[in-house]
Amino acid sequence: MPTIVPLDAVPTALHDALLDSAFGPDRTSRTAYRIREGLQRLDALSFAALDDEEFLAGTIELWPVSLTDEDGKQYPLLMVGPVAVAPARQNEGYGRALMAAALGAVDGLATPDAPALPQVLIGDPDYYDKWGFVAAPTAGWDTPGPVERHRLLVRCTNPSVLPTRGMLGPWRS
Numbered sequence: 001m002p003t004i005v006p007l008d009a010v011p012t013a014l015h016d017a018l019l020d021s022a023f024g025p026d027r028t029s030r031t032a033y034r035i036r037e038g039l040q041r042l043d044a045l046s047f048a049a050l051d052d053e054e055f056l057a058g059t060i061e062l063w064p065v066s067l068t069d070e071d072g073k074q075y076p077l078l079m080v081g082p083v084a085v086a087p088a089r090q091n092e093g094y095g096r097a098l099m100a101a102a103l104g105a106v107d108g109l110a111t112p113d114a115p116a117l118p119q120v121l122i123g124d125p126d127y128y129d130k131w132g133f134v135a136a137p138t139a140g141w142d143t144p145g146p147v148e149r150h151r152l153l154v155r156c157t158n159p160s161v162l163p164t165r166g167m168l169g170p171w172r173s
Helices: 012-023 031-035 094-109 125-131
Strands: 003-006 047-050 056-068 074-085 119-122 152-155 166-170
Touching: 003 094, 012 056, 012 074, 031 074, 031 119, 031 166, 047 094, 056 094, 056 119, 074 094, 094 125, 125 152
Parallel strands: 074 119
Antiparallel strands: 003 047, 047 056, 056 074, 056 166, 119 152
């Protein structure tokens, strides 16, 4: 059973090694990295999963990004990812435990007057649909790099509050 701890409790070198093993050393050239370029992850919403021997098995990070509409108005979003599980530990429940921890933390911040910010990610729709991530609302969104349209997913209580067209990028206050 995974033990979930704050990601900032894990040495950066171990986290980087895990990301490299899960996604390859060229991972930083991917579109998801460009969307969150120059940002700091949200430590309170980012977690690590340790195995029974307290070895790092997986991590999840959340980031403050935005969707900027055609008029320049920003809509805040939380970008989920990378969600990384060590290749030798995949299909053992670490990814599900990390998603439950991160989305549980996001949902726990919501109130009736202030729903959770929409969450966006680039990933496998068949895997992420169990948490309510869908591609339909993102069909008109642009990214600062290539993306397979069906893999750009959003989770939102009411997707109609989001613009149908816009550019994903870092949150700029």
